[in-house]
Amino acid sequence: MPNGAFIPDQRVEEYLAQLGLVFHPGRHPGTWLLPFHDPDEGTHTLVIMENGQANENFLSVFTTLTAMVGARSSAEKALALANGFVAVAKYVLIDDRVLVRSAILRGEGQICPEMLRNAVQVVLAAAKFIRPILQACLQGEDPEKAFERRVGEVTGTGFQIGPPRGG
């Protein structure tokens, strides 16, 4: 990392404002909450951004999805398949809860506003993609069948999530 210099929190806020994203301070310094509503899906997604809190080399963007209590094994297969379909965002199952994560190098000179926008956008799109699959897993459906059906839906017409709409 050049001179060990990382992007300061204030600059992250400037970038978010520049992108027109609505954000609120999180519980700890260097964390922000970005609420999104998708009127088509009727879903609310709270995206969390943290500037080096979990790993000092990265700015992380993530959201927490469905609890998969009683369907852990199915969920693990669904995530292995979905991780092979969705780029940049990563699905993980931690303590029976699915998280969608993305990360950016946070050194000064390694980060620009559009990276934040793209990271938020992929996390939202990935969350949108996997919700029906997780629901199917919770209902005891075969994860591979649910995955293939979802892929069929989204590679047809209409799976496009535009630039994130804040607030």
Added chain:
Amino acid sequence: MLSRAEVAEVLNTIGFRQVGNSSWFGMGQEEGRAFPVFVHLKPAYIQAEVHLNLISPCHISALYERCNQINSGIVLGKFGLGPKDKEGRRPLILWVDLPTGTPDQYVAREAVEALLGIAFGLIRQHFRSLEEIIRTGCDTSRPAQSDRIGGGLLGQLRSLRRRGQEGG
């Protein structure tokens, strides 16, 4: 910060060759084996895709569990299953990717180096355990199905009990 064109030039310099509008191909070596590596320069992200030459022929729950275990513990990179081949088998693939900026301010030079460095570091750490899991073979019963079978048996037992109580 490098432009997209400059990143393409870096890839050409280190031995990758362009194989499409936005993809470059090269071979990497690790663990005494050669791995095909694709680097994709997409509008919103840059991605290294390493084909591990491991094929999952069937349902292997230990493999999905291990992938999740690894993926949960690392910031960049993920192991996952690629598209089915003609025989219905899925390849295990490693992806390391980062969101990018604009074509002019695409990504930092360190990020390009990090993608490939992290990818081969992950292969060094995890390839053998994943290979071993695939070698152990398929599950004898699939969990999702066994859940359903279990549910079905429970349903039948309840129905029998009801009939017993009703004197049927």
